[in-house]
């Protein structure tokens with residue numbers, strides 16, 4: 001097809017996606033004599049950013065440079081670390097301060113805006129992007145990108161009308177496939193695919209888990225507070241952490257589950273994962289056994305776990321111990337829940353997998369199409385729960401901004 005080149009708008013850099021990384025990159029671009037356009041398919045920028053951290057915006061973590069990120073590329077963690085070292089947690093805090101926002105760090109190293117309002121992060125960024133003169137086009141879906149000799153030809157659908165743009169550079173930061181209600185339905189991968197990129201397998205991460213509910217059906221809505229969860233893959237313990245577990249009709253949710261899901265997201269489908277809950281972590285199994293032996297003589301069996309664990313959880317444990325012919329103390333300390341699945345991408349916060357790092361330069365420029373850059377979740381890099389994913393969006397967007405500012 002032939003296009004009238006003159007009638008088309010020319011852009012120095014097109015940013016596709018007005019999420020965390022798109023806004024952060026735009027907020028660092030020099031715009032003097034350069035036309036920068038940011039296309040966002042929703043009617044507002046930063047909708048997901050405004051919902052992060054339960055609305056409080058857990059924007060970073062002080063442990064970023066000591067915590068390995070996940071990638072299907074064996075050199076992926078090192079690739080990410082180099083970028084995160086250049087633009088670390090303090091750099092993000094300093095940047096927000098330069099925009100007029102203060103941050104605070106909690107006891108787990110999680111960094112939040114002092115306002116405890118994720119939407120204030122979006123407000124700060126939106127204001128800076130606008131002050132820089134970046135042209136933000138809302139409700140504009142980039143439907144296609146073609147690489148031509150003159151640059152990139154973008155097809156954008158806006159208000160029912162299809163428009164074409166020429167862009168010298170493109171930053172594709174359209175996110176992953178998790179939480180499609182925030183505009184991220186995996187469409188960014190398709191755009192990258194049209195430019196010669198492939199895709200690793202994709203898995204929902206930071207997500208609630210489906211488990212065998214035989215023993216927990218009656219516990220819907222009950223929270224096991226601060227229990228220890230051990231994660232077994234093929235019967236080998238790979239991780240243990242402490243936090244809240246909430247029993248649901250499909251399995252388990254809660255802070256501990258979200259955190260551990262990042263480590264097993266790609267293993268769940270194979271049916272190899274089992275969670276083992278320690279529902280009384282402050283006491284050892286032999287001590288608990290002796291304590292319960294003594295208690296059994298004084299009180300009825302029904303009352304055995306009263307005052308030890310939540311009453312409803314206690315009843316489920318007693319039923320299980322009886323049916324499985326196990327000591328009650330063992331069931332309390334090793335309450336096994338085989339994982340059967342997850343709630344999937346619609347409920348997940350993050351996508352594990354993405355554009356393979358082997359197809360990307362350390363500058364985050366594409367090896368397939370010169371002038372094409374990537375940032376954020378679209379890449380095959382994901383972090384654990386606790387501010388690591390927004391930090392990745394920040395650091396990767398800054399690397400790209402550095403590159404674009406030299407052009």
Ligand SMILES: Cc1cc2nc3c(=O)[nH]c(=O)nc-3n(C[C@H](O)[C@H](O)[C@H](O)COP(=O)(O)OP(=O)(O)OC[C@H]3O[C@@H](n4cnc5c(N)ncnc54)[C@H](O)[C@@H]3O)c2cc1C
Nearest residue numbers: 017019020021041052053058142175183376377387389390
């Ligand atoms: C509910 C929730 C809570 C979270 N909480 C935290 C947290 O507290 N801390 C943390 O570190 N991480 C958190 N995350 C994860 C974090 O928000 C993401 O990893 C991060 O936003 C990714 O940034 P991004 O710029 O790559 O993509 P996104 O922020 O997802 O932005 C991508 C944007 O691209 C737009 N887009 C997509 N396709 C097109 C197209 N074709 N044309 C135009 N625009 C397009 C989308 O509408 C979207 O606005 C949370 C995620 C969710 C869903």
